[in-house]
Amino acid sequence: MKILYQIAIIFALCLLGEVISTLLPFPFPSAITAMLLLLIALFTGVLRIDHIKEKSDFLLSNMAFFFIPAGVKVMENFNLIIPVWWQFLLIIIISTVLVFLVTAWSVSLVIRFEERRKAK
Amino acid sequence: MKEIICSSPFFGITLSIVAYSIGIWLNRKTRLAIFNPLLISYLIIIPLLYFLNIPLEWYNEGGDIINMFLSPATAVLAITVYRQRKLLKEHILAILAGTITGSLCSIIVVYLLAHLFGLSEEMTSSLIPKSITTPMAIAVSDSIGGIQSITVLSVIVTGTLGNIIGPTLIRIFRIKNEIAQGMALGASSHAVGTSRAIELGEIQGSLSSIALVMSGIITVILSLILFS
Numbered sequence: 001m002k003i004l005y006q007i008a009i010i011f012a013l014c015l016l017g018e019v020i021s022t023l024l025p026f027p028f029p030s031a032i033t034a035m036l037l038l039l040i041a042l043f044t045g046v047l048r049i050d051h052i053k054e055k056s057d058f059l060l061s062n063m064a065f066f067f068i069p070a071g072v073k074v075m076e077n078f079n080l081i082i083p084v085w086w087q088f089l090l091i092i093i094i095s096t097v098l099v100f101l102v103t104a105w106s107v108s109l110v111i112r113f114e115e116r117r118k119a120k
Numbered sequence: 121m122k123e124i125i126c127s128s129p130f131f132g133i134t135l136s137i138v139a140y141s142i143g144i145w146l147n148r149k150t151r152l153a154i155f156n157p158l159l160i161s162y163l164i165i166i167p168l169l170y171f172l173n174i175p176l177e178w179y180n181e182g183g184d185i186i187n188m189f190l191s192p193a194t195a196v197l198a199i200t201v202y203r204q205r206k207l208l209k210e211h212i213l214a215i216l217a218g219t220i221t222g223s224l225c226s227i228i229v230v231y232l233l234a235h236l237f238g239l240s241e242e243m244t245s246s247l248i249p250k251s252i253t254t255p256m257a258i259a260v261s262d263s264i265g266g267i268q269s270i271t272v273l274s275v276i277v278t279g280t281l282g283n284i285i286g287p288t289l290i291r292i293f294r295i296k297n298e299i300a301q302g303m304a305l306g307a308s309s310h311a312v313g314t315s316r317a318i319e320l321g322e323i324q325g326s327l328s329s330i331a332l333v334m335s336g337i338i339t340v341i342l343s344l345i346l347f348s
Contacts, residue, residue: 099226
């Protein structure tokens with residue numbers, strides 16, 4: 001019964017997220033709306049983690065599994081990928097390295113700045 | 121007979137679980153990032169459907185049911201942030217700076233390179249959200265006119281790459297700060313990178329999961345502003 005309640009809470013949040021996203025004047029992903037709603041509910045104390053713990057752990061620990069069907073659909077688009085496969089790979093390699101370094105450097109910079117201010 | 125078996129929703133779901141279990145098993149056995157459970161699942165399912173001539177629509181009878189869980193799986197990511205609320209509060213400036221510059225860098229670099237290589241608009245939109253976690257990337261790709269499956273593929277390749285080269289980049293570029301290490305892994309290669317960050321240490325793991333959620337949200341907002 002407990003797990004049923006938890007499924008109901010999470011699915012209700014997703015439903016609410018879909019409703020809100022449809023009402024918004026711009027396209028905003030409903031999954032993200034649901035996530036923000038859950039974040040608000042947790043921070044305001046409306047929901048506690050143990051209200052949804054088992055179901056969330058199930059979703060979080062098997063996260064990658066739920067992406068399988070979305071990726072299998074790539075079968076339909078092989079004709080689009082194959083002619084540009086090396087561009088596809090190159091874009092991924094270059095951007096991943098750059099994002100990694102830019103993030104690491106800006107975080108280090110802010111932390112160094114904060115530490116210097118604290119030391120004063 | 122083939123249609124009775126393969127067009128039942130139970131077929132797609134069972135096949136997915138079996139393929140994924142094999143992926144998990146291979147990953148644990150070899151401990152190699154290249155044996156990513158998701159990647160293995162595709163290498164099992166796609167050739168199987170192709171060579172046995174099973175239409176994708178049949179597989180999707182079950183696949184669509186699994187797909188339905190993408191949205192709940194994204195929503196519960198809120199919990200990982202909530203659990204790290206102390207670290208979040210303590211380093212909020214560094215976290216915001218890292219995720220905003222990282223997300224902007226990702227979008228700009230992908231956009232410029234895609235144009236340089238003359239990729240189609242559809243293809244470019246599919247690649248824009250490649251650095252963020254799959255359910256969020258699918259959501260972004262949908263709202264800016266990308267192709268779901270190409271986005272998923274680019275997200276997985278990105279995650280696997282970050283997982284493999286992350287520690288090397290940390291060494292070569294002498295990134296000593298543990299907070300910066302975790303943030304960089306999470307922002308550049310989402311959940312797959314985070315799994316590597318957890319191996320580096322607790323601080324790295326926590327910040328990587330914060331980074332993965334925050335860059336997701338920021339990329340959603342930025343791509344909305346820039347592309348619609």
